[in-house]
Amino acid sequence: MAFSPLVAPSPLATAPLKKSAVSGPANPVQENESFPQLQGGADREITEQLNDEVRHKYIKAKKLGEGTYAVVFLGHLRTDPSSFVAIKKIKVNTEYKDGLSMDAIREVKYLQELSHPNIIALHDVFSSKDQNLNLVLEYLPRGDLEMLIKDSNIHYGLPDIKAWMGMLIRGVWFCHENFVLHRDIKPNNLLIASDGEVKLADFGLARSFADPYLNMTHQVITRWYRPPELLYGARQYSGAVDIWSVAMVFAELLLRVPFVAGNSDLDQITRICEAFGTPTEDNWPGVSKLPNYIPADASHLVPVQGRDFFLRQFPTAGPVGAELLMSMCTLDPRKRSTAYQALRHNWWASEPRPTNKEDLPRKAGGTKKMGDDLTRRGGELDDQFKNAARQLDFSAMKA
Amino acid sequence: MPPSREAMVHRGDEDEVCPVCKSSRYLNPDMRFLINPECYHKMCESCVDRIFSSGPANCPVAGCHKTLRKNRFRKQTFEDIHVEREVDIRRRVMTVLNRREEEFDSKLDWDNFLEQREEIIFNLVNGIDVAKTEADLQKYASDNMRSIRANQALEAKEVTSFQERQNQEQELARLRRQAAKEEYENERKEILAGREDVLTRLASGRPADAATIAREGQRVLLKKSSARRSEEERIRLKQAALRGTDAKKPGQPAAAAEEGGSGLIKGLRKIKTPEPEKAYDPFGGMVPNQRDYYTLQDHYPSTFLDPVRQDTRMLAGGYDLREYYSRTLLEAFAGLGCFIDEEVSKREGNAFNTMKPVGTQGAALAATSDSQAGK
Numbered sequence: 089m090a091f092s093p094l095v096a097p098s099p100l101a102t103a104p105l106k107k108s109a110v111s112g113p114a115n116p117v118q119e120n121e122s123f124p125q126l127q128g129g130a131d132r133e134i135t136e137q138l139n140d141e142v143r144h145k146y147i148k149a150k151k152l153g154e155g156t157y158a159v160v161f162l163g164h165l166r167t168d169p170s171s172f173v174a175i176k177k178i179k180v181n182t183e184y185k186d187g188l189s190m191d192a193i194r195e196v197k198y199l200q201e202l203s204h205p206n207i208i209a210l211h212d213v214f215s216s217k218d219q220n221l222n223l224v225l226e227y228l229p230r231g232d233l234e235m236l237i238k239d240s241n242i243h244y245g246l247p248d249i250k251a252w253m254g255m256l257i258r259g260v261w262f263c264h265e266n267f268v269l270h271r272d273i274k275p276n277n278l279l280i281a282s283d284g285e286v287k288l289a290d291f292g293l294a295r296s297f298a299d300p301y302l303n304m305t306h307q308v309i310t311r312w313y314r315p316p317e318l319l320y321g322a323r324q325y326s327g328a329v330d331i332w333s334v335a336m337v338f339a340e341l342l343l344r345v346p347f348v349a350g351n352s353d354l355d356q357i358t359r360i361c362e363a364f365g366t367p368t369e370d371n372w373p374g375v376s377k378l379p380n381y382i383p384a385d386a387s388h389l390v391p392v393q394g395r396d397f398f399l400r401q402f403p404t405a406g407p408v409g410a411e412l413l414m415s416m417c418t419l420d421p422r423k424r425s426t427a428y429q430a431l432r433h434n435w436w437a438s439e440p441r442p443t444n445k446e447d448l449p450r451k452a453g454g455t456k457k458m459g460d461d462l463t464r465r466g467g468e469l470d471d472q473f474k475n476a477a478r479q480l481d482f483s484a485m486k487a
Numbered sequence: 488m489p490p491s492r493e494a495m496v497h498r499g500d501e502d503e504v505c506p507v508c509k510s511s512r513y514l515n516p517d518m519r520f521l522i523n524p525e526c527y528h529k530m531c532e533s534c535v536d537r538i539f540s541s542g543p544a545n546c547p548v549a550g551c552h553k554t555l556r557k558n559r560f561r562k563q564t565f566e567d568i569h570v571e572r573e574v575d576i577r578r579r580v581m582t583v584l585n586r587r588e589e590e591f592d593s594k595l596d597w598d599n600f601l602e603q604r605e606e607i608i609f610n611l612v613n614g615i616d617v618a619k620t621e622a623d624l625q626k627y628a629s630d631n632m633r634s635i636r637a638n639q640a641l642e643a644k645e646v647t648s649f650q651e652r653q654n655q656e657q658e659l660a661r662l663r664r665q666a667a668k669e670e671y672e673n674e675r676k677e678i679l680a681g682r683e684d685v686l687t688r689l690a691s692g693r694p695a696d697a698a699t700i701a702r703e704g705q706r707v708l709l710k711k712s713s714a715r716r717s718e719e720e721r722i723r724l725k726q727a728a729l730r731g732t733d734a735k736k737p738g739q740p741a742a743a744a745e746e747g748g749s750g751l752i753k754g755l756r757k758i759k760t761p762e763p764e765k766a767y768d769p770f771g772g773m774v775p776n777q778r779d780y781y782t783l784q785d786h787y788p789s790t791f792l793d794p795v796r797q798d799t800r801m802l803a804g805g806y807d808l809r810e811y812y813s814r815t816l817l818e819a820f821a822g823l824g825c826f827i828d829e830e831v832s833k834r835e836g837n838a839f840n841t842m843k844p845v846g847t848q849g850a851a852l853a854a855t856s857d858s859q860a861g862k
Contacts, residue, residue, distance in 0.1 A: 258771045317804045378804060420805075
């Protein structure tokens, strides 16, 4: 199925912005358009001029947040002060002295391909004077899902969860349809637009998939949302890894606490086994061949949990919702539902109907949160978890 | 105090006689007269008990053949039986034709409706065209059951809220009175205390201070009462604000005429039925699995891929060759669905939009120039 980014409905139809200008020379008309200027300042390179053109389209206003990896500014179009954007300025990294950091490349590479209402839009890319990369992203002022989950003053119900999950799975489905793995789905990467739409953000760990014989790293996805096959060190995997994360977000939305929150990779496996059942050759053929497979203690085998467990654990989801959740956190990735199957599930048609996005619970102070979310490095947990969880080791990360 | 209704009824009726049993009030001072809204013939309580206790029976008045039931007998409210009858008819018609002003398009329509209603009542009271009028009313009632109910409910709600408001106001007035009384008491006590204080100070102080002490006492009193007044004012304002929020607006009128219109009443506002919500689309308007140029198969023979099919480790990690097939085919055919000429003409149609995406326009123009070169 071909979803051309040209055809997909643009969420910013009212203020369409210049798209994908990172590779100026690949775009012949931009050259044509700027040709008269080129003659004016012939001493400068055409790419530089193009870059300046893009840079001058935006005005940087106040700083929204700063992290180890990036600084996020609030900005707006020079021509229209009411059209806000978030400008993510990626810091020149000590690790990547001679080039761009991998996260930035990934983010630009995949975000400019994907245009969907549930995926954060990348309007432009330019480099500022100090050779820093700046991503002009859609401005999402209402914080993220994590904020809503954690705030005990906010009450939400099944219709709201259904609406959020629908938007999340649609975004993931669109990524997978276009063969992009997100690989870092978690509540604080799910930002909320001013109209209530949930948008998948932070593509710093994204990559394309399905290439045979191409090893991918298993050191991705924030631990609590990491599927068992990655914990067992699989190097070839599929969209099922994102679906596991989606299922964990679903469970977290229902429980309002992370469902399986291990404090080390090993602990995470143990907790998954306890919660969902011990992976064995019976329920997951070939699992013992995975590089980091740890044979389970025969005396400690937990049988794979059935419907009753999910119904008991997540009574708010209702029987149909519990079934969907169960299908999305099946241990064997081949048996796990895909995003497409999840969207075909009859939970969406069953009562209650998902809340309209305008009526979803909201919280003030999202701007700061967006600043924090966008400055975080992929796979990291937030500061408040620092004691609970070890930082991920990215030295093993190869793309 | 005006005489009670009971007294009014009894006054001058000392020798009222029951038309049925001919017993009079003179013999039976406790005699009570009842009427039945079926025929409005008056008879005494004992007659009603006697005749109708064993079920419905004909009216005992000569010439009246109406069948009456005991439970419909009631006391007369108005002395004039014609007034009693008209009030009953009016009440019945009003419960059926209970449209509200909000339901009409214009003031004129509302007035016309009121006139129509009066006419119906007049006809029924005076026996003009009764059969037809009754039939109309019946038909209207059955056609508009829902809106009649809704309007009744609204009315009941308004009545209760009005009563509530009245009770509240009475309570507030009572509190205000009480507060005023208390305040008056306090003030009086304070004046007395102040006076006593001044007196004692005058008694113990030097004669030269007398004037100042007296003046001071006066000032203290004044200050106190003015402070109280402002406090009082504040409370009153607060209560007024509370009343303001309590006064709820009357609910929205029920949806006007049912489908097909009421027929009887003209000028009713058209009901705007809210557009039914569309079914939730989990795919957000996109069509899944739309492959225009190829069909995807589950298996494609390839020696290059054979090792993958056998590699349990790869398969156990969730790697799926079908994703690879799907991706390669998508990439092979992706460009075929894009007709750049069409897209360009569509975009030129929207040329008024000055902020169009430059990148896509660029690509499109480049493509058209290519196609021209091709020619």
